[in-house]
Amino acid sequence: MTTTPSPALLEIKDLHVTYASGAAAVRGVDLTVAAGTKLGIAGESGCGKSTLALALLRLLPASAKLTGEILLDGEDVLTMKWGRLRAVRWAGASIVFQGAMHSLNAVHRIGDQIAEPVVLHQHATPAAARRRAADLLEQVGLPAARASAYPHELSGGQRQRVMIAMALACDPRLIVADEPTTALDVMIQAQILRLIERLVADQGISLMMISHDLTVLADTCDRLAVMYAGRVVEEGPARAVYDTAAHPYGRALSAAFPRIGDPASRRAPRGLPGDPPDPSALPGGCTFHPRCPVALDSCAEDDPALREAGAGRRAACVLVGSVGAPGSGTAADPGPAAAARAASADPAAAADPRAAADPGAADPSAAADSTPDLDPA
Numbered sequence: 001m002t003t004t005p006s007p008a009l010l011e012i013k014d015l016h017v018t019y020a021s022g023a024a025a026v027r028g029v030d031l032t033v034a035a036g037t038k039l040g041i042a043g044e045s046g047c048g049k050s051t052l053a054l055a056l057l058r059l060l061p062a063s064a065k066l067t068g069e070i071l072l073d074g075e076d077v078l079t080m081k082w083g084r085l086r087a088v089r090w091a092g093a094s095i096v097f098q099g100a101m102h103s104l105n106a107v108h109r110i111g112d113q114i115a116e117p118v119v120l121h122q123h124a125t126p127a128a129a130r131r132r133a134a135d136l137l138e139q140v141g142l143p144a145a146r147a148s149a150y151p152h153e154l155s156g157g158q159r160q161r162v163m164i165a166m167a168l169a170c171d172p173r174l175i176v177a178d179e180p181t182t183a184l185d186v187m188i189q190a191q192i193l194r195l196i197e198r199l200v201a202d203q204g205i206s207l208m209m210i211s212h213d214l215t216v217l218a219d220t221c222d223r224l225a226v227m228y229a230g231r232v233v234e235e236g237p238a239r240a241v242y243d244t245a246a247h248p249y250g251r252a253l254s255a256a257f258p259r260i261g262d263p264a265s266r267r268a269p270r271g272l273p274g275d276p277p278d279p280s281a282l283p284g285g286c287t288f289h290p291r292c293p294v295a296l297d298s299c300a301e302d303d304p305a306l307r308e309a310g311a312g313r314r315a316a317c318v319l320v321g322s323v324g325a326p327g328s329g330t331a332a333d334p335g336p337a338a339a340a341r342a343a344s345a346d347p348a349a350a351a352d353p354r355a356a357a358d359p360g361a362a363d364p365s366a367a368a369d370s371t372p373d374l375d376p377a
């Protein structure tokens with residue numbers, strides 16, 4: 001039986017963003033969000049996730065240089081006229097930022113702030129917009145009577161609910177949530193994530209959720225893209241990327257978090273030494289090679305493109321699909337440079353550099369690694 005793929009609501013094509021400082025924050029990103037689906041964007045701080053989110057609605061400083069295409073329902077956001085862009089920012093796609101206190105206006109009642117875009121963009125009467133605001137507050141789990149509150153009268157979790165109500169105000173097709181729970185405690189984080197999940201599912205809204213927390217994304221999203229130094233280095237079904245990442249960076253990021261639903265896992269969380277590179281001074285070759293425990297000597301020269309990898313996955317690593325590829329389960333000979341890096345990162349891993357990329361690799365229980373054969377040939 002063949003299945004018809006969902007039409008793309010958002011198509012990002014070869015997007016580059018360079019700040020006036022020279023920082024190449026987004027470099028050649030190609031991503032698609034199908035209608036009604038949820039895409040997670042993961043990566044360490046500084047990898048370009050927020051820049052990508054802001055670029056989607058042209059919310060970057062005017063000095064930032066953008067090239068490529070951002071097609072929302074087939075219309076290129078980058079070439080839209082200002083009036084059209086204003087409408088699209090509410091009805092086409094809306095953004096929920098982290099830290100709601102900074103995004104809400106401290107001197108206006110929250111009901112008025114939710115009602116304002118309904119008047120402006122849906123041409124509702126003030127009375128109808130107030131009723132809509134009350135309804136939206138109830139949808140996000142707040143009593144309608146809170147409409148008269150000012151932002152400082154609400155808790156952090158309540159303010160984030162207000163941000164979600166505002167994002168929903170004009171019935172967007174896509175919500176971009178940039179670290180929507182970062183400033184909240186763990187219990188409230190879970191509530192807000194479940195709320196977002198429920199609302200997008202009930203209303204058929206597509207979601208792009210940005211987080212440094214791969215576990216949250218794997219739990220919430222259908223697909224997952226891993227960004228490093230401004231590029232997507234891996235993309236595929238969320239759970240597959242989380243469980244059996246093909247790119248060494250994806251594997252390292254995944255290893256840094258406890259396993260979902262496996263409290264007894266022997267894969268203790270494990271950090272990745274070093275930091276992402278300065279986007280104004282990127283290393284040559286693969287930008288991850290200075291931190292990569294399985295890099296070949298040639299990785300200092302070659303920067304592989306993100307390529308189709310089978311099983312609905314894409315990855316950008318020369319080792320993916322080769323003998324000894326990360327996740328292939330076969331013996332690797334990553335070369336002397338990798339052995340030296342693995343030894344400095346973790347002496348225990350020196351004898352088996354694959355173990356540095358995958359703490360589970362030396363564990364026989366990890367032998368059932370189901371990473372697909374990612375050889376494009």
Ligand SMILES: Nc1ncnc2c1ncn2[C@@H]1O[C@H](COP(=O)(O)OP(=O)(O)OP(=O)(O)O)[C@@H](O)[C@H]1O
Binds near residue numbers: 052
């Ligand atoms: N307005 C700006 N001007 C110059 N450089 C910027 C600007 N905003 C971000 N950058 C740089 O662009 C790079 C990507 O930043 P960005 O905020 O997009 O990353 P991120 O992955 O979202 O990080 P975080 O998770 O910390 O928000 C960083 O090196 C950052 O310093």
